[in-house]
Amino acid sequence: MNRKHLVLPAVLVVAAAVVATVHFWPTELKEMxxxxxxxxxxxxxxAGLIQDGKGGAVVVEESVTGSSGSEAQAADPIFSTICFVHRKNADDKSSARLQYTLDVRPTDTLNDRPKGATPVKGGLMGWVGQRQSEVQLPESCAKEMKRPDARHITVTLKISPVTLVGRDWDYASLMKNSRTVILSAGENLTKQYDCAD
Structure with missing residues (x-):
């Protein structure tokens, strides 16, 4: 066989190996x-820190909203997914109580801190409130998350009314746990996308 004809199959094999390695190579995003x-x-x-005091196993539902079909599958699901954190009911295994939601959105302006909310600190911009908390990821994250048209990426935590009514809350404890959850979410996203400042 002519050596000239062997070059093309060899190049194709090397290219396929590179593509497979890049696709299957563990990344921070995939691992996390x-x-x-x-x-x-x-x-x-x-995830289990914020709860209504009635016990039950943590159940997480990642619900895709807005887009459908191949467009939703091709894009990074981080902007089209709301994470619902529930607790299973002890008496009825098939039902669960919503504790809070967590979602990520590209934004152009920062939301104002509501009355009673405290700064989130911990290296990220944002605030922690009794019912809702937000953090802004570092500015470089918008580019790394393929949203260069947005100035900011916001992670929002919303506490379910069931959680608030479920027990006589110590709001200092609730805000401490909310701060831990929202900071953890923000920090883990900056690790996934390698965009910590």
């Missing part, structure tokens, strides 16, 4: 999404 909950934002222990 496989090991953690809420698209890699929370560990199971952290």
């Amino acid at each position: 999404r496989e090991q953690n909950l809420c698209l890699g934002m929370l560990t199971e222990q952290t």
Whole structure:
């Protein structure tokens, strides 16, 4: 066989190997999404910090909203997924109580801190409130998350009314746990996308 005809198959084999290596090579994003909950934002222990005091196992539902079909599958699901964190009911295994939601959105302006909310600190911009908390990821994250048209990426935590009514809350404890959850989500996203400042 002519050596000239062997070059093309060899080049194709090398190209296929490179593509397979890049596709299957472990990345921070892939590893965290496989090991953690809420698209890699929370560990199971952290996800269970905010709860209504009635016990039950943590159940997470990652619900895709807005887009459908191949467009939703091709794009990074981080912007089209809301993470619902529930607790199973002890008496009825098929039902669960919503504890809170967590979602990520590209934004152009920062939301104002509501009355009673405190700064999130911990290296990220944002605030922690009794019912809702937000953090802004570092500015470089918009580019790394393929949203260069947005100035900011916001992670929002919304506490379910069921959680608030479920027990006589110590709001200092709730805000401490909310701060841990929202900071963990923000920090894990900056690790996934390698965009910490």
